[in-house]
Amino acid sequence: xxxxxxxxxxxxxxxxxxxxxxxxxxxxxxxxxxxxxxxxxxxxxxxxxxxxxxxxxxxxxxxxxxxxxxxxxxxxxxxxxxxxxxxxxxxxxxxxxxxxxxxxxxxxxxxxxxxxxxxxxxxxxxxxxxxxxxxxxxxxxxxxxxxxxxxxxxxxxxxxxxxxxxxxxxxxxxxxxxxxxxxxxxxxxxxxxxxxxxxxxxxxxxxxxxxxxxxxxxxxxxxxxxxxxxxxxxxxxxxxxxxxxxxxxxxxxxxxxxxxxxxxxxxxxxxxxxxxxxxxxxxxxxxxxxxxxxxxxxxxxxxxxxxxxxxxxxxxxxxxxxxxxxxxxxxxxxxxxxxxxxxxxxxxxxxxxxxxxxxxxxxxxxxxxxxxxxxxxxxxxxxxxxxxxxxxxxxxxxxxxxxxx
Numbered sequence: 001x002x003x004x005x006x007x008x009x010x011x012x013x014x015x016x017x018x019x020x021x022x023x024x025x026x027x028x029x030x031x032x033x034x035x036x037x038x039x040x041x042x043x044x045x046x047x048x049x050x051x052x053x054x055x056x057x058x059x060x061x062x063x064x065x066x067x068x069x070x071x072x073x074x075x076x077x078x079x080x081x082x083x084x085x086x087x088x089x090x091x092x093x094x095x096x097x098x099x100x101x102x103x104x105x106x107x108x109x110x111x112x113x114x115x116x117x118x119x120x121x122x123x124x125x126x127x128x129x130x131x132x133x134x135x136x137x138x139x140x141x142x143x144x145x146x147x148x149x150x151x152x153x154x155x156x157x158x159x160x161x162x163x164x165x166x167x168x169x170x171x172x173x174x175x176x177x178x179x180x181x182x183x184x185x186x187x188x189x190x191x192x193x194x195x196x197x198x199x200x201x202x203x204x205x206x207x208x209x210x211x212x213x214x215x216x217x218x219x220x221x222x223x224x225x226x227x228x229x230x231x232x233x234x235x236x237x238x239x240x241x242x243x244x245x246x247x248x249x250x251x252x253x254x255x256x257x258x259x260x261x262x263x264x265x266x267x268x269x270x271x272x273x274x275x276x277x278x279x280x281x282x283x284x285x286x287x288x289x290x291x292x293x294x295x296x297x298x299x300x301x302x303x304x305x306x307x308x309x310x311x312x313x314x315x316x317x318x319x320x321x322x323x324x325x326x327x328x329x330x331x332x333x334x335x336x337x338x339x340x341x342x343x344x345x346x347x348x349x350x351x352x353x354x355x356x357x358x359x360x361x362x363x364x365x366x367x368x369x370x371x372x373x374x375x376x377x378x379x380x381x382x383x384x385x386x387x388x389x390x391x392x393x394x395x396x397x398x399x400x401x402x403x404x405x
Contacts, residue, residue: 095383298327
């Protein structure tokens with residue numbers, strides 16, 4: 001048993017590139033071969049929490065320490081390694097294109113992380129191809145930033161380390177750190193971001209500010225920035241608000257139970273998305289449903305949980321269309337909206353039903369709040385805002401005034 005524990009310690013030391021304190025996290029804990037890894041308790045994680053100001057200071061100190069001195073320029077050159085599935089192009093890629101000269105690498109169908117040969121054959125090929133493309137871009141013209149939306153299941157720590165040595169500031173973004181930061185043990189390491197986080201210069205985490213602690217615990221440099229919206233992707237012609245209440249999203253977890261409860265209360269909720277009778281909608285139809293609705297319901301729960309909540313892209317995509325966004329209460333939302341004036345929230349299904357009935361009887365108030373939420377998103381919560389904030393923190397923009405929190 002002692003030999004096994006020792007091997008785990010040695011493996012973790014190598015995996016996390018010298019993060020010695022991980023020995024404490026993994027001490028006396030058995031790592032499941034198939035189940036999720038969660039080597040540190042919520043209580044212990046609180047010891048590593050940093051405020052917004054402390055996060056920024058840590059990132060700036062790191063960039064100075066590694067000798068990456070950004071040049072103040074209007075449009076830095078950014079290599080964007082992002083695979084488009086449904087929202088990534090109009091969100092992350094087009095967002096960067098508003099503030100930088102970009103080289104976008106989308107591997108499309110060339111690589112599949114769910115393929116049976118992924119860990120033995122395809123993952124090494126993907127990493128080699130990613131590095132080759134970055135090296136080629138650097139030879140053509142120096143890259144200022146390498147930006148990715150990747151996880152440990154996709155990329156090796158060594159690959160990110162090699163890209164960093166080419167000169168760019170390396171940045172990764174994650175939207176699933178509440179449940180996927182550690183991930184699962186796979187043939188090539190952990191599937192989450194705990195493995196690769198320490199190799200990036202900056203790690204953007206977006207679901208919950210509490211996830212900052214996880215990155216600090218493994219020796220990484222996190223910044224909490226919530227998701228955002230590309231207003232042009234969600235613009236619609238002036239449509240009649242002919243849908244009283246809608247929900248757009250997958251049918252899973254607690255969602256169908258709440259919808260059934262609302263309907264039993266006589267509340268006319270129309271549902272759209274995978275698993276509902278209407279099926280999945282393309283973006284062109286989805287945004288029109290938002291724009292036609294007086295009230296859009298949000299479910300802030302993560303996965304199948306009825307307790308764990310996190311920020312989502314929908315928290316900004318729905319309000320920008322001008323209808324009232326009524327979603328699960330999440331304290332993080334209070335940093336970005338005035339609850340009751342720009343969006344509204346509920347804490348349980350009974351409160352949701354009460355508020356829906358109230359706004360059904362007061363549609364003008366609902367739309368007044370919706371318009372205030374729209375203006376807030378246009379002013380403060382676009383992807384352009386987020387990426388300009390990153391550029392300022394990283395040292396590329398000296399005169400930019402952030403609209404964050």
